[in-house]
Amino acid sequence: METQVKKANKLDSTSLIGQMMTASFADIKRQAAEGKQVVWANGLPVYVLARAADMPVLHCEGLVAGLAAKRLEKPFQDAAEAFGFLPDACSYARSFIGAARITMGDYHLDPSMNQDLLLMPKPALYVNSAGGCGTGRPWGEAMATLFNIPVYHFEPRFLWNESDLKDSVADFVRQEQEFIALLEKITGRPYDWNRLKEMLVEVKRTVTLRNEAMKLCQHIPSPASFFDWATNIAAVAHLIGLPGTGDLLQKTREEVEQRIAQGIGAMPNEKYRLYWDGILTWGKIGVLANKFAALDACVVAGAYTHLVWWPRPEMIDPEKPLESIAYNCCDIMLLRSYEHRIKVLADFCREYSIDGLVVSETQTCRAFNSHAFMIMDGLARRLGIPAVTIGGDSCDIRFYSDAQVDTRLQALLETIEARRKVRQV
Amino acid sequence: MPKSNIKEVMNKFREVVDKPYEKLRQWKKANEKKMAGCSPMHFPEELIHAAGMLPVVLQETDETITTGFSYIYPFFCGITRNLIDVGVKGQLSFLDGLVYADICVQNRTAASILRQNLPSVYVDVAQLPSSFTRKGVMEDTIKELDRIKANLEKLAGRNIDDTSLKQSIAAYNKNRSLLRRLHNLCQKNPRLLPYRDMQVIVQSSMLMPKEEHTQLLEKLLAEMEGMKPASVKGSRLFLSGHLCQSPKADILDLIEGVGGIIVDDDLYTGYRYYAIDVEMNGSPIEALAKRHLEKSLPVPTRTGLPMRWEKYLVDRVKASKAQGIVVLMVKFCEPHLFYYPFIKEALTKASIPHIMVETEHEVVSLEGVRTRLQAFMEMLK
Ligand code: SF4
Numbered sequence: 001m002e003t004q005v006k007k008a009n010k011l012d013s014t015s016l017i018g019q020m021m022t023a024s025f026a027d028i029k030r031q032a033a034e035g036k037q038v039v040w041a042n043g044l045p046v047y048v049l050a051r052a053a054d055m056p057v058l059h060c061e062g063l064v065a066g067l068a069a070k071r072l073e074k075p076f077q078d079a080a081e082a083f084g085f086l087p088d089a090c091s092y093a094r095s096f097i098g099a100a101r102i103t104m105g106d107y108h109l110d111p112s113m114n115q116d117l118l119l120m121p122k123p124a125l126y127v128n129s130a131g132g133c134g135t136g137r138p139w140g141e142a143m144a145t146l147f148n149i150p151v152y153h154f155e156p157r158f159l160w161n162e163s164d165l166k167d168s169v170a171d172f173v174r175q176e177q178e179f180i181a182l183l184e185k186i187t188g189r190p191y192d193w194n195r196l197k198e199m200l201v202e203v204k205r206t207v208t209l210r211n212e213a214m215k216l217c218q219h220i221p222s223p224a225s226f227f228d229w230a231t232n233i234a235a236v237a238h239l240i241g242l243p244g245t246g247d248l249l250q251k252t253r254e255e256v257e258q259r260i261a262q263g264i265g266a267m268p269n270e271k272y273r274l275y276w277d278g279i280l281t282w283g284k285i286g287v288l289a290n291k292f293a294a295l296d297a298c299v300v301a302g303a304y305t306h307l308v309w310w311p312r313p314e315m316i317d318p319e320k321p322l323e324s325i326a327y328n329c330c331d332i333m334l335l336r337s338y339e340h341r342i343k344v345l346a347d348f349c350r351e352y353s354i355d356g357l358v359v360s361e362t363q364t365c366r367a368f369n370s371h372a373f374m375i376m377d378g379l380a381r382r383l384g385i386p387a388v389t390i391g392g393d394s395c396d397i398r399f400y401s402d403a404q405v406d407t408r409l410q411a412l413l414e415t416i417e418a419r420r421k422v423r424q425v
Numbered sequence: 426m427p428k429s430n431i432k433e434v435m436n437k438f439r440e441v442v443d444k445p446y447e448k449l450r451q452w453k454k455a456n457e458k459k460m461a462g463c464s465p466m467h468f469p470e471e472l473i474h475a476a477g478m479l480p481v482v483l484q485e486t487d488e489t490i491t492t493g494f495s496y497i498y499p500f501f502c503g504i505t506r507n508l509i510d511v512g513v514k515g516q517l518s519f520l521d522g523l524v525y526a527d528i529c530v531q532n533r534t535a536a537s538i539l540r541q542n543l544p545s546v547y548v549d550v551a552q553l554p555s556s557f558t559r560k561g562v563m564e565d566t567i568k569e570l571d572r573i574k575a576n577l578e579k580l581a582g583r584n585i586d587d588t589s590l591k592q593s594i595a596a597y598n599k600n601r602s603l604l605r606r607l608h609n610l611c612q613k614n615p616r617l618l619p620y621r622d623m624q625v626i627v628q629s630s631m632l633m634p635k636e637e638h639t640q641l642l643e644k645l646l647a648e649m650e651g652m653k654p655a656s657v658k659g660s661r662l663f664l665s666g667h668l669c670q671s672p673k674a675d676i677l678d679l680i681e682g683v684g685g686i687i688v689d690d691d692l693y694t695g696y697r698y699y700a701i702d703v704e705m706n707g708s709p710i711e712a713l714a715k716r717h718l719e720k721s722l723p724v725p726t727r728t729g730l731p732m733r734w735e736k737y738l739v740d741r742v743k744a745s746k747a748q749g750i751v752v753l754m755v756k757f758c759e760p761h762l763f764y765y766p767f768i769k770e771a772l773t774k775a776s777i778p779h780i781m782v783e784t785e786h787e788v789v790s791l792e793g794v795r796t797r798l799q800a801f802m803e804m805l806k
């Protein structure tokens with residue numbers, strides 16, 4: 001008898017993301033060809049400010065993650081290594097610096113490669129807003145040097161104390177104002193505040209719908225998984241502010257509600273509910289989703305998907321655009337103290353009925369790995385939730401090993417099982 | 426001062442560098458004085474000094490990392506892992522305070538983990554602006570320095586007034602100027618000291634009471650300035666990189682052992698530490714802020730500096746008449762990782778031969794490095 005291989009039941013609506021990304025990339029290239037000044041940006045979505053100034057924006061991590069998910073990132077990394085980059089450097093940054101070398105003609109793609117997909121339009125401005133991760137600094141400086149263009153570095157403050165947020169937001173607003181002055185200088189046009197306000201209406205709708213849909217995954221079985229939400233980041237990152245994102249998330253929310261009504265889960269047989277800490281290895285997103293499905297485990301939430309991109313939708317007021325963006329860039333998990341993180345995570349684990357924690361070592365990203373062991377330890381102490389680390393990286397596939405992931409996940413599920421048995425006694 | 430006195434001074438320096446935390450613990454007990462550790466690179470030690478406490482710049486020690494691995498991944502840089510390890514083992518608990526200046530995400534992680542795990546130590550982080558072209562950067566730096574100053578006053582139980590801060594700045598400027606004198610002397614007369622000793626002198630300056638270090642350094646200089654140039658054979662080298670921590674002595678010995686004559690550097694535990702003084706006129710906090718925002722020496726952890734590190738290096742190497750450059754890179758040091766390709770390209774364009782050596786906290790076999798260095802030196806001949 002043939003055994004049925006269990007597979008993740010992906011949200012249909014997330015498949016639209018790929019089409020939107022392709023269309024947006026083609027559109028950016030078209031606009032660049034028409035003479036519009038392109039912006040390259042990393043990190044948090046404060047670059048929406050440039051989009052409102054009618055500058056097409058390429059979000060580096062978004063594009064690399066998309067390419068890595070299709071296993072197309074390697075030429076970028078080869079170009080960076082040929083330039084002298086060592087594999088220890090952040091692979092998002094490394095890949096995009098490789099992309100920059102290719103764009104500048106300093107590294108030539110093999111003619112058999114898809115030039116259309118791998119050749120980027122040259123930027124007129126670089127924006128670094130790496131969420132307080134210092135890596136964004138030399139990354140932004142590198143880009144500015146390679147293209148001989150201006151760079152703006154956003155510096156949100158690390159929130160050591162709960163009371164620091166207000167000051168941090170005020171400080172960030174000052175930076176946004178300075179950035180807008182720079183945009184005006186570069187474009188030679190007065191800033192389009194109305195366009196920004198309109199954009200924020202769409203942003204608020206999109207991120208609110210996304211957050212609501214993600215919250216619905218507290219339902220058992222979970223109607224969607226972390227891997228759906230990871231794919232979906234593009235809607236609130238690379239595509240943010242563009243038309244159609246709100247409608248897309250409306251569809252996603254409806255699909256999630258429908259699944260709940262019909263009792264359909266993201267995994268065919270959800271026995272374990274897990275939380276994901278760290279970034280994921282994009283090149284393995286499909287493999288990972290199916291691996292969990294085969295193990296009857298559903299990763300229902302994660303820090304990268306839930307606590308970084310627009311974590312404060314309720315603070316978005318299109319009439320106060322700068323404050324709205326500031327709150328959503330300053331109050332992210334990466335900028336929060338350990339005390340705050342562990343409290344939020346413990347609440348999360350309760351709300352989402354989490355049985356275990358998967359800590360994905362993102363080998364070239366120290367920011368997302370900074371408190372991994374303390375978080376594992378803290379949650380074990382508070383809630384008795386077991387955890388496991390698995391190797392990997394955001395987009396350097398060399399750091400990932402299937403065999404290691406299999407063994408570690410097996411061990412985690414056995415621990416959860418043992419814990420359940422003890423509870424029953 | 427006879428040669429035996431040089432040895433004596435060097436031994437005093439070496440004593441504190443060899444086992445810094447043990448020695449400092451003893452010193453604290455004997456002197457009944459408060460002591461605050463600070464992170465390397467960007468924290469103005471003068472503030473701690475002016476509060477009447479002993480400032481010590483945190484150093485990487487040789488300790489094997491054990492307990493620390495339960496707190497941090499192995500792909501963090503050596504000094505980060507080492508400090509977390511010695512911290513969670515309780516070896517830093519004798520400090521009254523631990524103040525960081527945000528350098529990079531790794532050093533901030535160390536601050537956060539130590540803050541959580543050293544309940545008896547006051548831990549604070551100065552978020553000094555890193556983007557030097559931002560509007561209001563001077564005001565922001567002053568504001569943050571004022572905040573740190575107020576907290577240090579609380580810790581020390583005494584006010585830091587302008588007069589005492591100026592006195593501290595003067596003491597630090599004096600020490601820096603002596604270190605520069607020594608640097609210049611060794612440039613003119615290379616191999617007067619093995620390079621490992623240069624490192625010991627700078628590191629001890631980061632750990633000992635400044636005034637005591639200055640006195641010893643004056644003695645040493647008086648003696649050394651009268652010494653005849655040693656006749657040396659080999660190739661002149663510039664040593665670059667190694668942020669935050671001193672390169673291990675065996676690497677330095679190896680470079681010299683294969684015929685390298687180190688004539689100049691831009692190491693943190695070298696030229697970077699003493700290159701720039703703090704202005705003595707005007708408000709001392711403002712002067713410290715100005716030093717933080719100084720743009721003449723490119724720092725890869727900061728942005729908006731007018732000169733890139735690679736361009737600066739090419740100029741410095743040419744000025745020092747070095748025949749080649751050894752780039753020492755702390756493994757996993759991101760700020761350096763992002764500059765290295767540019768450095769490599771610029772050096773190649775300027776026809777300056779270079780070799781890059783990655784260094785690790787863990788003891789690794791140097792045989793491979795020796796072979797590469799030997800080949801490099803052959804090429805320079
Ligand atoms: S190291 Fe991590 S947080 Fe920092 S820029 Fe890279 S991916 Fe982002």
Ligand code: SF4
Nearest residue numbers: 502529532669758759
């Ligand atoms: S600058 Fe480099 S050596 Fe210093 S803490 Fe950061 S990663 Fe480590």
